[in-house]
Amino acid sequence: MSSHLDVGAAYCRKRRRGGERVFKFRSFGENGCPVEFDGSFRDNVKALLEYGHLESNLCNGMLSWSFQLEVHRHPPLHILLFVVEEPIEASISLYCKHCQYVGWGCHMICNKKYHFLLPSKDAVAACFSCGESNLDDPNPEKGKFNLVELQGHIMHGVFHSNGFGHLLCVNGVEMGSDLAGYQIMDFWDRLCTGLQARKVSLNDTSTKRGMELRLLHGVAYGEPWFGRWGYKFGRGCYGVNEPIYQKAIEAIQGMPLCLLNHHLSISYNDISVIFSRYQALADHSMVTLGDLFDFMLELRSRLPKENSFDSCNPAILVETSCRWSPKRVEAATRVIVEALKRAEFRWVSRQEVRDAARAYIGDTGLLDFVLKSLGNHIVGNYLVRRCLNPVTKVLEYCLEDISTVFPNPETLLLSNSKVIPSCKITKAQLMKDISFLFKHILKEQKPTLSTGIFSAIPMAARIILDTKFLVKEYSEELSMKVKSSLNGKFKLFCAVILRNDEEIDEGLKKPMLPCECVTLQETATIKDLKLEVEKNFRQVYWRLRSFAVETIVNLNAKGSDLVLGSVEMGQKIVVVGSNDDQTGMIMNEVMMCEWGLNSRIVECPCGAKEDDGERLILCDICEVWQHTRCVRIPNNEEIPHVFLCKQCEEKIMFLPSLP
Incomplete structure (x- = not known):
């Protein structure tokens, strides 16, 4: 210790x-x-x-x-x-x-x-x-x-x-x-x-083994790791908004595994092996990249820290009510597997497999039953894969040799009534596979993934990584309703408008502060309400230390009238007040809001209009800020002493030359 x-x-x-x-x-x-x-x-x-x-x-x-x-x-x-x-x-x-x-x-x-x-x-x-x-x-x-x-x-x-x-x-x-x-x-x-x-x-900015969890969990679950506790999209950097973020999640989750396998297996032999390994462990068909990462992360949560995981996936379970004997099912299974072997591990349509098997098995009902049951299960040393072709929309089958998938595969034989594979994997191997896929599909893509449908992967991954600020709303914008309480008290939620703010004076429609909870005695008067509102807002906000309530919007009542008799259940309470003393004047000068004296004008090519915490650079002519990444200044390079934005550069180029 x-x-x-x-x-x-x-x-x-x-x-x-x-x-x-x-x-x-x-x-x-x-x-x-x-x-x-x-x-x-x-x-x-x-x-x-x-x-x-x-x-x-x-x-x-x-x-x-x-x-x-x-x-x-x-x-x-x-x-x-x-x-x-x-x-x-x-x-x-x-x-x-x-x-x-x-x-x-x-x-x-x-x-x-x-x-x-x-x-x-x-x-x-x-x-x-x-x-x-x-x-x-x-x-x-x-x-x-x-x-x-x-x-x-x-x-x-x-x-x-x-x-x-x-x-x-x-x-x-x-x-x-x-x-x-x-x-x-x-x-x-x-x-x-x-x-x-x-x-x-x-x-x-959470990571695990070098993998950004907002990207990993975004692909697997459609939300960041913190989403388990209700944290959602708050604000994106580089102009990313919530609809763009959601589309990026959907695009990357929906990438077809069969197409990824076809294109990536040329550069990375391990990709095909990993895909097959987890398809063999799953009890359902995995079609998309989101399906695969979802299964792998769920499997990780179930695995012991050091021990292996035994997966028993029945390929064909013949129930007592089945009208075919186990012997006939076993024979039909062998015929179908042999037909797929002759296809030399290429994808063939369901009809083509069925036609080849009919030369040996005349019962088409039995063939249909076995074809339906065999999909994505192991028979002997082979994984029988079944997938819907995304182009032709036709079911296709393919064999994969699992001796390349598991380091020490056990010989799998057909028993009387079912085929039970036993596949072992350790947590260390699982994390290694997750890291490999994360690196080579989501982060460091080969040129083969930069064209066509695959060009969406790096773009979507970048958008997800640019979504860092998450927010959880724990109590909704307090419903501003009168709430009864014990001990002869009740709660009231009030919002405030400042009369001496020019932007608020025009119409007095929108409160500039979140509402505050005010606790009153049941015998409280309108005067008591005003005093309590003043006390609460003075305690909360620095600028309002001398805040004084003047009127209550849409409420015609005298100071001696009871609040409970004047305010209806569910009524919105908005008070208008002022803060005109010298302290307030000083605070106006030094700014009163959290963004302070920030007079930065942000107009970035990415669409950002406000400072989002990313590195910015100032144009020396127009004095507008832009992201260094958006103007192609790498993060590992220092900001140049003189910088001109694209618009100012173009204006200078078209200026008439001096004589």
Whole structure:
């Protein structure tokens, strides 16, 4: 066991001796563990932190709390969850680049962020060292430890105080964690659901053995790995939108295996072997590339880590009610296989096979039964493949010698009533095959795949790889309905329009902020409602610290009238207010939204109109930004000191020459 883990274990033991409560990792974040989550996001975070252990010296003066989580008892494994409250005054950057890249740059800057961290072993060791340090130590550097700024955490997620968040990193077993990636994601998903987060984004750059999972799982399942937890297309880079992304998924999934095999087997003999190997293991016909990757990934999830997998696929199962005896079925099977042998491993139509077999078997019903049952199963040392020709739409059959498919194939003989092949494959061999197909079909295509129907593969793969920003909507744009509660209280969801925003003044139709949950007593008046709305929006948004409600849209009521008597169930509540004091004026000047002072004008040939986080270059004449990739500047090359976009170059070429 590493010294880092020893230090972390010692830290947890010390904390437990102090009487700190230990929570179950597998249930933490569920309702009631440790608290009933029944309020707005902000209220839920506050309720959760009441159960945490207040820390010191961990985040450069910012408030932080820790929770001990028990992963399992035997063998004992405990981890620490840290929650750090980052006020806007302590932020290194006023603006959030993650909001900007995912398309939330128009959101107002919030007063606070909350970081949720499962630290790495190195970070736990650093926490322990920091906790042991003397507060009066003359060395000032010891007081500047900041857990948030460390890299390589098991998990790091951050929420703005309005409930919008970003999952910044997940590092599973391959990165030295004691937790698998899916365990970390289950934990994060429970937290987001329990806290009632609004929307959460992530930048999907996850890989396994050098394979980008968004491409691998996109081909197999039609969605990225994070799709298991409901994360979907959020925003594409290089001008990719959702319809383009979906078409790319469909195009690459639907590539016919028979055509790929025909074209690729010339360059890679292993391609045909791999296709046949997994067709032999499958109990159904695999027609497309999506079918193959789907089967291989599902098989991987069922295989033991080191052991082999035995697949028993009955080629012909003669039921007791079958009108042909096992002996007759066996004879017909041998005749059909011999007919296919004479075809010398080429594809032949069903009718051609049937006609050849009729010279020996007169019962056409028996032949039809055997032909139907034999498809994609093993007889003797051969795999009988059946496939619908994509051009002629006719069923075709072909034999493949499985001695080239499995390293040590067992001799397979016909028994009385059924043919049972036993094919073995290890998890290591499976991963090797997946990596081979990923590399030679999806990433490094031969020139044979650059023409015709196959030219769609590199294009579709590029589009899928350019779709990195995923989003999950945890609570819908809160339905703005009055919701009853216990203890004589009710909840109301309100949206705000700022009167002193010119773009909003014209019509006062569209609220510029997400709605907020307001909790009121059943006896609350309209005046109480206005005060509560002011308090909530002041707490959430930096610019609205002096926000004042003026009117409620489409509501004719006096300040002393009861809210429940004035507001109908399901009615949308929109308030109009202002923020006219000096603080608001200053904030107007430095910008109020997450995209900050970004005055970049993006007009790229790919269609992008906003900064998507990819490398950009500025035209020195028109001062318009474009992607370096789109203007053919490789990522490994430095940006040139002088750059002219194509339009400016053309204009210069047509300028009249000076005398």
